[in-house]
Structures are given as structure tokens and as C-alpha cells.
Amino acid sequence: MKKYIIERLLRSLVSIFLVTTLTYAIVFSLVPRKLIFKQDANYNKLAKTPDMKTNYENTIFERMGYLEYYTSKELQAKAAKTNPTVTTEANASNEKIYQDYIKSIGRGWQLKRFEESKEFYATREIPLYERVWNFYANLIQIDHPWRVQDKSNPDLPRYIRLENDKSVGWALVGSGTIHKYLVYVNGQFPYLHQNLITLNLGTSYPTYGNIPVLQVITQGQGRAKTEQVTFPTGVTKTSSVNIYSRTYKSPSQADARDKANYGADDPYTATQTNFTDPSMISSSFKIGIIGVIISYVLGLPLGLLMTRFKGTWFDSLSTSAMTFLLALPSVAVIYIVRQTGSSIFGLPNAFPILGAADMRSYILPAFILGFLAVPGLALWFRRYLVDQQSSDYVRFARAKGLSEAEISKKHLFKNAMVPIVSGIPGAIIFAIAGATLTETVFAFPGMGKMLIDSIRAANNAMVIGLVFIFTSLSIISLLLGDILMTIIDPRIKLSSKGGK
Structure with a gap:
């Protein structure tokens, strides 16, 4: 029985890999990439601003794994490491520096220019095999105390320990992790929840724009649901915040409300919303x-x-x-x-x-x-x-x-x-x-x-x-x-x- 289950699981993993890989290859090679913008209202508004349109396209293509993209400022910052005199201005001397830099990094990078400003930017088409590899390499995400690397917060404590949290009760909590609550129990199905091991299935676009695919499928729907929430500072108020979904947010981006609810020294202030309807x-x-x-x-x-x-x-x-x-x-x-x-x-x-x-x-x-x-x-x-x-x-x-x-x-x-x-x-x-x-x-x-x-x-x-x-x-x-x-x-x- 045990041998059969192990063999069946191995065959199942192979089957999942083959089906997903074949689908990935078909979708990302045969579907014209321009089609992803047909339902994007923001994209249609950029028709009269070619530079912003090009930047928007490349940003989305990069997010979806089609290419790597250096904006003018990013390209200048990269090239400045080899030649500090480079600027973002569209002149011949900068073009020569950028061309030399592009040649030095190779791997298919191309130097391009915006239509209006003539400023430089660079892109690299990611081969299909590399995109497939990146998908599987990032599929399983394991949260640990060194996941967060925030230069603006060098003193961030790093640990995983069992605590009786003021907001959720007994839970396995982390610091330096992406999620605050790694294992916890509540009254929602399936009752025992964990964030130690999660699946990264990519980011949804254009529908449910910029929301992780797994979150789209598993989060609630409908209107925001308000209920009594106890925040880490001990304050209880009516809120639609899903306190169990706390994730890391750089203290440099925290506002007054974050500090009032979570405390001035707690960086886990990014949350999702509770909804009235199930997922x-x-x-x-x-x-x-x-x-x-x-x-x-x-x-x-x-x-x-x-x-x-x-x-x-x-x-x-x-x-x-x-x-x-x-x-x-x-x-x-x-x-x-x-x-x-x-x-x-x-x-x-x-x-x-x-x-x-x-x-x-x-x-x-x-x-x-x-x-x-x-x-x-x-x-x-x-x-x-x-x-x-x-x-x-x-x-x-x-x-x-x-x-x-x-x-x-x-x-x-x-x-x-x-x-x-x-x-x-x-x-x-x-x-x-x-x-x-x-x-x-x-x-x-x-x-x-x-x-x-x-x-x-x-x-x-x-x-x-x-x-x-x-x-x-x-x-x-x-x-x-x-x-x-x-x-x-x-x-x-x-x-x-x-x-x-």
C-alpha cells in the first residue's frame, strides 16, 4: 500500500508537470501578447502618450514574465556602475556608454529609445524555456525569518516562535518572514491555516489586476465585511481588515493609521480585506x-x-x-x-x-x-x-x-x-x-x-x-x-x- 501510494504520487507529479508545462508553452507562445491589453482601460487611455504607453507595456510584460525591462533611470543606475558620468539625457555620448554596457551584459539585451523623449531603455526577451523554469523555480514559497530583505529596516528582528497574540490568540508567529502568522486556528474552514508553505501561481492581469492568482481564487468576494477587530495595540474597533492576513510592509511606507493600529515598531501592517461572500x-x-x-x-x-x-x-x-x-x-x-x-x-x-x-x-x-x-x-x-x-x-x-x-x-x-x-x-x-x-x-x-x-x-x-x-x-x-x-x-x- 505504501509503495503504491509513493509510486502513484511520483507519477502524479510527472503528470501535473507535463500538463502544466504543455499548457504554459501553448498559452505563452501561441496567444498574441497584445491581447492582454484589450480589456485594460488604463492602457487605452495612454494612446496619445507614446512614451507612457511603451513604459506601461514593458512593465506589464515584465510582470507577466515575457521580458526583463530597465527603465531610463534603472538603465542609468546600472550603467553608472561602470561609467559614473552617464546620465539619462538622449545624447550620443550616453548612447555609446549604454551600448557598451548592453554588450557587456549580453544575454540578448537590446538598447531602445522612447518615441517622444528619445531617452534610452533596455529590454531582454525571456526565452520560453527560461520562463517555464522560472515558473517552477518560484512555484513553492517557503516563508522563513530571512525572506524579508529591507535595507531601510536593518534592525528587523528575525525569529519564528509560538506566541499568545493579542489579536488572534495562540499562533506560530514570525519576524523577518513575509507573513506574520505562519500557523493559526480560527473558526473559518479549514480551521487550521498555515502560511509557511504557499504556492506562487503568478499575478493576475488584466482582470483582478496585480493580485496573486491564488489570492483571487481563495479570497472572499462581494462587499467589504466589517466586524470587531482587536489590533496588536489592544485597540478594538469596527473594521474590514482581515487581521490574519498581516504581511510585511516597510516602516518607511507606514502611515499614521498603521502606527495607531499596530504600533510604531511593528512592520506587519499590510493586510487583506474581509468580504461578505465566500471565495x-x-x-x-x-x-x-x-x-x-x-x-x-x-x-x-x-x-x-x-x-x-x-x-x-x-x-x-x-x-x-x-x-x-x-x-x-x-x-x-x-x-x-x-x-x-x-x-x-x-x-x-x-x-x-x-x-x-x-x-x-x-x-x-x-x-x-x-x-x-x-x-x-x-x-x-x-x-x-x-x-x-x-x-x-x-x-x-x-x-x-x-x-x-x-x-x-x-x-x-x-x-x-x-x-x-x-x-x-x-x-x-x-x-x-x-x-x-x-x-x-x-x-x-x-x-x-x-x-x-x-x-x-x-x-x-x-x-x-x-x-x-x-x-x-x-x-x-x-x-x-x-x-x-x-x-x-x-x-x-x-x-x-x-x-x-
Whole structure:
């Protein structure tokens, strides 16, 4: 068992690497980079200022990993190390100095000039293989007391220790780390939280501009939520600050409010905001899990009844109905259920009507995800049970005098639970990732439509991040399915001798 899990984990890591790398190569080589500006309102405002437009483009391209960029001042500072007489002025002598400097550093750097001011700047196109390497090299971030290197704060203490913090209670806190609270417990799922090891999936742009991809997916949504917050100075006030999200901020950038809330000597004043609605990943998991429960509650008994009454009018009618539902376009089912639920049962036909605080907002999206999976599950279960009816153990049970109902209940259904249980984790992931139409129709703030929205907006970092997450969850779900099989049927051994 242990050997199988280790081997499976290694194969899973290889699969995640291959899928993510292939997606990265396709997105960053085949998608025209200019497309990322089509939804950027700030970029369109710079059309009449060519220098500012060029600087903006290069800054964004650098942030997204396409190139390295030295502005005029940065280039002057770099070149001044070899020739202190250089300035930012657009003259021949400075151009010669810059050309010599560019030649000395090599690696594909090019000297360029702004259109209006004629001042110099430099760029270097980063090869695709180097971008892929940088993505994986920075993927896993480990926080430690020497992560922060702030020259303006040379006396910053450096430690990790367990403290009874005034704001959050007992927690593993750090200094010199990026995050203040490295491990802590609160009443929010999953209750035990950690910032020691985090994933860096890049920065979102142009949608959710300049926010880390993982933060976009995991942070709350909607309006800012205010509540009573106790700050490190002991002051308790109504605020939307998420006190658990404290990260390092240079004291030179702190304002009077920061000092009043956190103290003059505490540099951990950068925080995120609490929101009224749950995160994308939380919302998607809610309707995904409920949808899978609905599909199994409806699909399995129906498939069992179709098998029990095989060849009767009930079986023929049910098979025809399930086949019709499979052939019916998903969008038609979504609109029919949406209209029926809204007009007859008074349920909201769009998520924003009642919002995340009302459970009725989740009923129709979750029911649709479950209902769409019922036909395929019921027909598969019927076909599986029909195949099993000709098995030796079923003939032996009949020979013992057991009724068909007893055989179905005690033997067929029990054996069928093994493949059923193994598919539950994957079904949940499929419901989350495949909820694109449902989430779009209901304006549901989940992860399903985020991938399509990101592709449409040329948000390459978000596309790569979501592909990485969905691939990882899918592969993990396969492993969990195998483990669940061994729990349901101990005869199954996940080893090279016992079979895989």
C-alpha cells in the first residue's frame, strides 16, 4: 500500500508537470501578447502618450514574465556602475556608454529609445524555456525569518516562535518572514491555516489586476465585511481588515493609521480585506459536492430499479427518458430547470438576487449539476448490474434460493459500490471544473467559468494557475478513489502483487 501510494504520487507529479508545462508553452507562445491589453482601460487611455504607453507595456510584460525591462533611470543606475558620468539625457555620448554596457551584459539585451523623449531603455526577451523554469523555480514559497530583505529596516528582528497574540490568540508567529502568522486556528474552514508553505501561481492581469492568482481564487468576494477587530495595540474597533492576513510592509511606507493600529515598531501592517461572500473555490465546492450527492441519490436507485425490472415497461420507459436527457443540450436543461425553479418554487434565477448569505441561491445551480449527471450514472449503473447478473456468484445465490430482491440488495449493490465509491472524488472535481454553463447562466461566482473568462480576457497567469489546480485536484481525486476502494472492499490490494 505504501509503495503504491509513493509510486502513484511520483507519477502524479510527472503528470501535473507535463500538463502544466504543455499548457504554459501553448498559452505563452501561441496567444498574441497584445491581447492582454484589450480589456485594460488604463492602457487605452495612454494612446496619445507614446512614451507612457511603451513604459506601461514593458512593465506589464515584465510582470507577466515575457521580458526583463530597465527603465531610463534603472538603465542609468546600472550603467553608472561602470561609467559614473552617464546620465539619462538622449545624447550620443550616453548612447555609446549604454551600448557598451548592453554588450557587456549580453544575454540578448537590446538598447531602445522612447518615441517622444528619445531617452534610452533596455529590454531582454525571456526565452520560453527560461520562463517555464522560472515558473517552477518560484512555484513553492517557503516563508522563513530571512525572506524579508529591507535595507531601510536593518534592525528587523528575525525569529519564528509560538506566541499568545493579542489579536488572534495562540499562533506560530514570525519576524523577518513575509507573513506574520505562519500557523493559526480560527473558526473559518479549514480551521487550521498555515502560511509557511504557499504556492506562487503568478499575478493576475488584466482582470483582478496585480493580485496573486491564488489570492483571487481563495479570497472572499462581494462587499467589504466589517466586524470587531482587536489590533496588536489592544485597540478594538469596527473594521474590514482581515487581521490574519498581516504581511510585511516597510516602516518607511507606514502611515499614521498603521502606527495607531499596530504600533510604531511593528512592520506587519499590510493586510487583506474581509468580504461578505465566500471565495470562488469555496462556492464551487459547495455546489459541486451537493450536485454529486444529488446525482448519486437519484441515479443509483433509478439504475437499481431499472435492473430489477429489466425488460419491463418501467425499464424501457426509464431507458428512453435517460437517453433523451443525454441527447438534450445541457443549456436547454439549465434554462428549463432555471425557469421551473423560479416560477413554481420561487427560487432565485440568478445568484446575486439573494447573495451568498441565503442558501436558496445555491439550490438551482447545485441541482442542475446533479441532475445533468443522473442519466449517465443511471444507465452506467444499470449496465454494470446487468453484466453482474450473469456472474458466477449471482448464479450461486440463485441456486441457494435467494430472491432477485435479496440478490440485488446483498450482492449486486454491495459489489457495485466499489467502482461507485472510487468515482466520487473525480465526480466532485468534474462538477466544479465543468460548471461553466451553469455558473454563467446564474452569474455564480465560482471557478467553473473563471477558466473561460480568463481565456477570453487573455489572463494567461490565471489560465495557467487554474489548469495547475484542476490538474492537481483531478489526479489527487484518482488516488483518493483508489484508497476508498480498499476501504469498501479490503480484498483489493493496491500493490504489485495484489493488482492495481
